[in-house]
Amino acid sequence: MFSFFKKKPQPEPAVAKEASPQAAPVPAAPSAIPAIAPAAEEIVEAAPQSGEAKRSWLARLKSGLSKTSSNLTTLFVGAKIGDELYEELESALLVSDAGVDATQSLLDALKKKVRDEKLTEADQVRQALRTLLIEMLRPLQKPLVLGRHQPLVMMIAGVNGAGKTTTIGKLAKHLQAHDQSVLLAAGDTFRAAAREQLTIWGERNNITVISQESGDPAAVAYDAVQSATARGTNVVMVDTAGRLPTQLHLMDELKKIKRVIGKSMDTAPHEVLLVIDGNTGQNALAQVKAFDDALNLTGLVVTKLDGTAKGGILAAIAKTRPVPLYFIGVGESIDDLQAFDAEEFVDALLS
The missing domain is CATH 3.40.50.300 (P-loop containing nucleotide triphosphate hydrolases)
Structure with missing residues (x-):
């Protein structure tokens, strides 16, 4: 597994150039740039970071999403599980641009999970929502393969x-x-x-x-x-x-x-x-x-x-x-x- 943050020896690069409007650039001989074809397919994804770099990245991500985060997390503070909570959650999801289909799907699944697992605390509902959101977004998590x-x-x-x-x-x-x-x-x-x-x-x-x-x-x-x-x-x-x-x-x-x-x-x-x-x-x-x-x-x-x-x-x-x-x-x-x-x-x- 490779990391975006691990520096590796670089091939001898070509000098950036611009072709004229009339003609395409003349390609160099195949040996001009050393080919670095991987021995096997490589996955471009960030390996787990450690320390300050990881914390910095997550902090910037959280800061960028702070508006939605604030709207969602405050709903569960001292809340009682019931129609009022679900209605407020529906509004917060719609305001976050989740859209009608995704919002309805999440709410239906959340209500079922609360019933099936007999959840009684607001924080348990928040954790259930976390699980359902991860399940919904997981299909998007696919790496670029080289x-x-x-x-x-x-x-x-x-x-x-x-x-x-x-x-x-x-x-x-x-x-x-x-x-x-x-x-x-x-x-x-x-x-x-x-x-x-x-x-x-x-x-x-x-x-x-x-x-x-x-x-x-x-x-x-x-x-x-x-x-x-x-x-x-x-x-x-x-x-x-x-x-x-x-x-x-x-x-x-x-x-x-x-x-x-x-x-x-x-x-x-x-x-x-x-x-x-x-x-x-x-x-x-x-x-x-x-x-x-x-x-x-x-x-x-x-x-x-x-x-x-x-x-x-x-x-x-x-x-x-x-x-x-x-x-x-x-x-x-x-x-x-x-x-x-x-x-x-x-x-x-x-x-």
């Missing part, structure tokens, strides 16, 4: 402002910590700032960035996969332009990018990730549904859980569209993006 393909091609989507490009940079750094060579494709050809931002991440981490000042984002993705194949690069991450799921012509473009990636490599893309802003509430669930219908998502990344995020949206996603949640982010630091752990998340909500 080494299945060479290269492993990841397509990253999301609406504007979700933190997509920053997330790509953080993931690239984490992948390098797992001894993976990485290539980035700046497929957001509509926004110059996105290309510049990705290039900065590339330079910071000594990662090659395939980019064009203008042109077809699908062509950029195609060039990136071809280049990575020639170089023996382990992972390709393709950035795409932010868009709303209601912008149908742009959603169709995403489908085109995915098709073209498939032409560059038969089995690709191997991962299709959606980056979600944790503060967008039920709109996040609408995004998951729309992007999943269009692209068949393989995973999610939820960012910005360090602000006014309510947290209940994960229950709504788990109940309605349980796409694996690979990572959650609670800040801007590289270490603030961590593998999702259902038990840690629920404890941050209910402790």
Whole structure:
């Protein structure tokens, strides 16, 4: 098992560069970047941390979810088990963006558990709710597995402002910590700032960035996969332009990018990730549904859980569209993006 926090020897990196608008970059010979294909599949998840680092991460997560945590935990202080408690809990869950379906499911299961186990104390009900929430969120807790393909091609989507490009940079750094060579494709050809931002991440981490000042984002993705194949690069991450799921012509473009990636490599893309802003509430669930219908998502990344995020949206996603949640982010630091752990998340909500 590997840890995000264990530093490992890094391969000799390629110097980040940018292609001209007229031509794709000329791929280096396969020996230019040492291939580091894992001997077996590797799971990208954070191993248990110790001491200050672990406490700091959990404290930031709890702080980010403090609004929901306060609303839920205060219900059980000196409360009597009965209809009034259940009604208040229903309101708190709905306010937390858990949604009607997840809220009703939790309440039904909680009432049954209280009856079956003959619970009489409010704190026992809180512990029962904790157990049920963990059970509901557990299906989302699936790690990202490396080494299945060479290269492993990841397509990253999301609406504007979700933190997509920053997330790509953080993931690239984490992948390098797992001894993976990485290539980035700046497929957001509509926004110059996105290309510049990705290039900065590339330079910071000594990662090659395939980019064009203008042109077809699908062509950029195609060039990136071809280049990575020639170089023996382990992972390709393709950035795409932010868009709303209601912008149908742009959603169709995403489908085109995915098709073209498939032409560059038969089995690709191997991962299709959606980056979600944790503060967008039920709109996040609408995004998951729309992007999943269009692209068949393989995973999610939820960012910005360090602000006014309510947290209940994960229950709504788990109940309605349980796409694996690979990572959650609670800040801007590289270490603030961590593998999702259902038990840690629920404890941050209910402790």
